[in-house]
Amino acid sequence: MTRLAQPPTTQAEVKPDLERVNHWIGGKRVAGTSGRKGPVYNPATGELAREVDFASVEEVDAAVKAATAAFPAWRATSLSRRTEILFRIRNLVDQHRADIAAFLTAEHGKVHTDAMGEVARGLENLEFATGVPHLLKGSFSEQVSGGIDVYQIRQPLGVAAGITPFNFPAMVPMWMFGNAIACGNTFVLKPSEKDPSASVYLGELLKEAGVPDGVFNVVHGDKVAVDAILEHPGIASVSFVGSTPVARHIYETGTRHGKRVQALGGAKNHMVVLPDADIDMAADAAVSAAYGSAGERCMAISVVVALGDVADPLVGAIEERLPKITIGPGHEESSEMGPLITREHRDKVASYLDSGVSQGATLRADGRQHVLFNESEGFFLGVSLLDNVTPEMECYRNEIFGPVLEVVRVPDYPSALELVNGNQYGNGTAIFTRDGGAARQYQFDAEVGMVGINVPIPVPVAYYSFGGWKASLFGDLHMYGPEGINFYTRSKVVTARWPDPGTSSVDLGFPRTR
């Protein structure tokens, strides 16, 4: 099969003809009719690379109609056939890792190795979904009463929707649609309008794998498309990943319209470093987790909490590593960190440096001094380190979502815990120590959904589930893994008895088992 969306092989190939990114509805590309569109930039050059169609309410409705029409046959498709198709999806994504990664580098800007890591972590979720025959096994209780058995089965919801952020244009959709369609649902994806091509490419791979038309659909757009999803009576559930204000809106609006909603929000992830920690290991981890993907990861470390005497040597060790980080276009092999997603976002991130200093922080490394910040049209910002940050400062209170690492110095463990638990977010956190007892206590105390012990980015493997606490998640169930299977199915409990002549009688009492 000839796929229409061809991955760019060089940066130059991305731009010439301003290719239009269309919707993917009913198993084919569908050009937008709303007349609305958005820009897709090449963040490494700052150039407009493509344009993307923005869906109207009617176009969202067309995708929901395609998904609704496909649902009865898909849910009736045998588990073994669905599994076979999921294995084929898994294999095609595996074969095309580099192509998918090329879209990510071209439109998001992340460096190639990071993009390959994103695809690999998404793939894990597709592999998990291939186990769906086992995951959907129900339970059976024989002889709960004379001649009566009770069993529970899990059935799909119908049309499930996913709304995803710019920072993982392939992985986060894979967190959602693998489990959703494995469970027998059909799916409508609204990816980020900033880097939309990977999702259409995935649609083409799914078709090639044998996914029937209408089972997987993509509509692009902005708030108009999102609100059309939230209000559409034909959509049963919404999975969202993005910033906290939008997550709250999604949760409130979606549930008000009777939908099952899981809405994952923003983050401010603290790495607590105890005085007994291995300084080199902690500094390596802090630098990798703060500046990888230019800090545009919801599990990035954005705050180092340095306890007591560890602060000076730790900050020194972090500072010493910063000049060695190579910043450049994502497709260049030497680049370790690429540009940010847009110029506006880059400038907003940079504004927290002056704001931090004006409120008393010490700027130990200033990303605005990097040559690419000053001389490139790309959306580059070098790495920045703000020391002596305190919880009242704007730079601490907000999610910066860029290559800025903050250091908060605290005297002891209770102060560190108070800081972490007092933060509005609770996505991820890490503790660095050689003391198993201290680490265990932190795991017990931290009001955070995902905890790393000497591991800075504790993104759970696909057979656990991903989710934060507090303002990092609205809803009851975490994403992917076993909780994902629960999210995409509803339980049905059957109480059954078969005719046994001579045993029935009229009895108006409430059914009892004894």
Ligand code: NAD
């Ligand atoms: P975003 O909230 O701006 O956008 C996410 C999605 O919502 C996009 O598809 C976008 O088109 C849509 N959207 C944006 N504004 C909207 C509005 N006003 N009404 C309706 N829909 C709207 O997030 P982003 O900038 O794309 O991604 C970065 C954010 O996502 C960060 O806050 C990051 O922490 C968060 N994030 C969280 C997780 C997690 O698992 N908790 C994972 C990745 C990213």
